[in-house]
Amino acid sequence: MGIKIKNISKSFKTVKALKNISFEVNEGELFGLIGPDGAGKTTLFRILTTLLIADEGTASVAGYDVLSHFKDIRNSVGYMPGRFSLYQDLTVEENLTFFATIFGTTIAENYDLIKDIYVQIEPFKNRRAGDLSGGMKQKLALSCALIHKPKVLFLDEPTTGVDPVSRKEFWDMLKRLQQKGITILVSTPYMDEAALCDRIALIQDGKILQIDSPQEIVKHHPKKIYNVRADNMYLLIESLKAYPDSYSIYPFGEFVHYSDKNTAFKSDKLRHYLEEKGLKNILIAETKATIEDTFMELAK
Amino acid sequence: MARNLSGLNLKMETNTKHIIQVKDLTKIFGDFTAVNAISFKVNKGEIFGFLGANGAGKTTAMKMLIGISKPSKGAAQVAGFDVYTHPEDIKKNIGYMSQKFALYDDLTVKENITFFGGIYGLSRKRIKEKTHKLLAELGLEDIADELVGSLPLGWKQKLAFSVALLHDPKIVFLDEPTGGVDPITRRQFWEMIYKTAHNGTTIFVTTHYMDEAEYCDRVSIMVDGKIEALDSPKKLKQHFKVDNMNDVFLKLARG
Numbered sequence: 001m002g003i004k005i006k007n008i009s010k011s012f013k014t015v016k017a018l019k020n021i022s023f024e025v026n027e028g029e030l031f032g033l034i035g036p037d038g039a040g041k042t043t044l045f046r047i048l049t050t051l052l053i054a055d056e057g058t059a060s061v062a063g064y065d066v067l068s069h070f071k072d073i074r075n076s077v078g079y080m081p082g083r084f085s086l087y088q089d090l091t092v093e094e095n096l097t098f099f100a101t102i103f104g105t106t107i108a109e110n111y112d113l114i115k116d117i118y119v120q121i122e123p124f125k126n127r128r129a130g131d132l133s134g135g136m137k138q139k140l141a142l143s144c145a146l147i148h149k150p151k152v153l154f155l156d157e158p159t160t161g162v163d164p165v166s167r168k169e170f171w172d173m174l175k176r177l178q179q180k181g182i183t184i185l186v187s188t189p190y191m192d193e194a195a196l197c198d199r200i201a202l203i204q205d206g207k208i209l210q211i212d213s214p215q216e217i218v219k220h221h222p223k224k225i226y227n228v229r230a231d232n233m234y235l236l237i238e239s240l241k242a243y244p245d246s247y248s249i250y251p252f253g254e255f256v257h258y259s260d261k262n263t264a265f266k267s268d269k270l271r272h273y274l275e276e277k278g279l280k281n282i283l284i285a286e287t288k289a290t291i292e293d294t295f296m297e298l299a300k
Numbered sequence: 301m302a303r304n305l306s307g308l309n310l311k312m313e314t315n316t317k318h319i320i321q322v323k324d325l326t327k328i329f330g331d332f333t334a335v336n337a338i339s340f341k342v343n344k345g346e347i348f349g350f351l352g353a354n355g356a357g358k359t360t361a362m363k364m365l366i367g368i369s370k371p372s373k374g375a376a377q378v379a380g381f382d383v384y385t386h387p388e389d390i391k392k393n394i395g396y397m398s399q400k401f402a403l404y405d406d407l408t409v410k411e412n413i414t415f416f417g418g419i420y421g422l423s424r425k426r427i428k429e430k431t432h433k434l435l436a437e438l439g440l441e442d443i444a445d446e447l448v449g450s451l452p453l454g455w456k457q458k459l460a461f462s463v464a465l466l467h468d469p470k471i472v473f474l475d476e477p478t479g480g481v482d483p484i485t486r487r488q489f490w491e492m493i494y495k496t497a498h499n500g501t502t503i504f505v506t507t508h509y510m511d512e513a514e515y516c517d518r519v520s521i522m523v524d525g526k527i528e529a530l531d532s533p534k535k536l537k538q539h540f541k542v543d544n545m546n547d548v549f550l551k552l553a554r555g
Binding site: 035036037038039133134135157160161162163164165166167168189190191192204233234237250251252253254292295296299300 | 352353354355356399452453454476479480481482483484485487490491494495497498508509510511514515533534544545546549550553554
């Protein structure tokens with residue numbers, strides 16, 4: 001059950017959107033597809049939800065083949081596309097009733113499943129969907145994707161452009177849905193959200209770079225990483241770039257994540273070099289690789 | 301009338317250090333106050349982060365600052381010009397780039413540069429020079445004649461930023477410039493921002509990435525139309541006794 005993807009490829013004219021992708025999502029798992037815009041995430045979602053046919057390979061969702069049993073899949077999955085796809089001219093309640101009716105159910109029958117989410121927008125149930133704020137639209141879209149009690153839920157970048165508070169609330173909701181036994185495949189460009197998944201696949205340019213749990217995936221980073229800080233960020237980055245021993249330099253919040261070409265890295269040597277460049281208040285301290293570090297290293 | 305609303309009533313110091321001065325700036329739609337008497341100043345050459353939850357009023361405030369929406373109350377000066385009386389002068393002296401619209405997909409890289417250069421009133425000669433320089437800096441010479449629509453998002457955004465700087469504006473406003481961009485390109489984009497600020501251009505930027513908030517000299521955080529905090533990331537973290545900007549944001553915006 002869950003999701004099985006085997007050797008899936010898909011091209012659009014000359015662009016290879018997916019290149020021989022294989023992985024499985026276990027039943028009841030919260031699985032994250034992590035990658036930037038244009039990595040192929042949406043194409044994969046469209047193949048799994050039977051809206052697009054792959055050029056090569058096979059896939060099954062909730063035990064059904066995407067080609068031979070596409071109708072069964074459509075009845076057993078919920079799909080929340082990246083772009084808001086509800087009827088703007090219908091009210092909140094009308095949209096929800098519409099989707100319930102299409103799947104031969106009622107709001108009352110599955111109210112329990114959406115209750116947590118729907119109560120937050122219920123005060124606005126007579127408002128047109130087009131007039132809702134971004135956060136409310138997102139909650140309505142999720143309610144509509146859940147109203148037929150799907151076995152598998154597909155969420156394509158549900159939090160893109162959403163502020164950190166609403167993003168956190170959304171992930172809390174996903175955790176609760178997972179506890180109700182729903183398998184969830186979710187994509188996101190935010191690396192911090194990756195840490196909240198059971199397992200993640202890092203994807204770029206149509207290829208899977210790595211699949212593992214968030215705790216394990218950072219172990220695929222081959223280098224030691226150092227937090228470097230000084231009083232002038234611009235000068236610091238420029239100086240580190242010119243440093244002959246530097247392997248990678250990435251700004252990370254208040255620090256620069258630095259890794260050295262040599263395994264026997266001497267922080268004094270670097271400190272001395274930076275001082276000569278005129279930098280002050282220099283700090284160099286070892287730190288742990290994050291998922292974002294790992295992604296950037298693998299995507300190099 | 302408009303004149304009375306501006307600098308004359310609310311005496312504003314003319315300080316060359318501050319490129320943006322905002323005092324009690326307010327925007328009311330019907331019975332809804334989208335921006336509620338915000339006041340702040342932005343220093344010349346500063347990277348100023350303008351943060352807030354969706355619907356907090358950031359976009360409305362920004363629209364007033366770039367001269368495309370008239371305030372209901374309060375005063376603001378941008379690049380030395382009053383938002384009530386001289387919005388056209390403001391537009392000439394600022395650059396603007398948003399995530400949603402920046403360049404024309406149906407024009408080539410070169411055509412976009414020429415088009416925006418023309419809009420900003422640059423001479424043909426100047427446009428030619430700028431095009432050459434810009435393409436070389438971004439390493440885009442080989443694809444100068446390709447449609448912008450065919451470029452990866454990250455390249456588009458870097459190009460859009462450079463185009464927003466074509467007329468050497470004093471300030472550039474960036475509205476979520478890095479949304480959905482891959483982590484490496486996101487960092488290259490910020491390196492461009494640092495470089496631009498280093499050369500004296502003021503950066504006014506919104507983002508939902510809290511690690512990017514750390515890259516700013518100072519950040520303001522808007523909650524329900526008001527600015528609830530404004531300081532350097534370091535001081536904000538100290539004040540709220542947390543070790544990253546994400547937690548500062550959560551504490552403020554959640555109340």
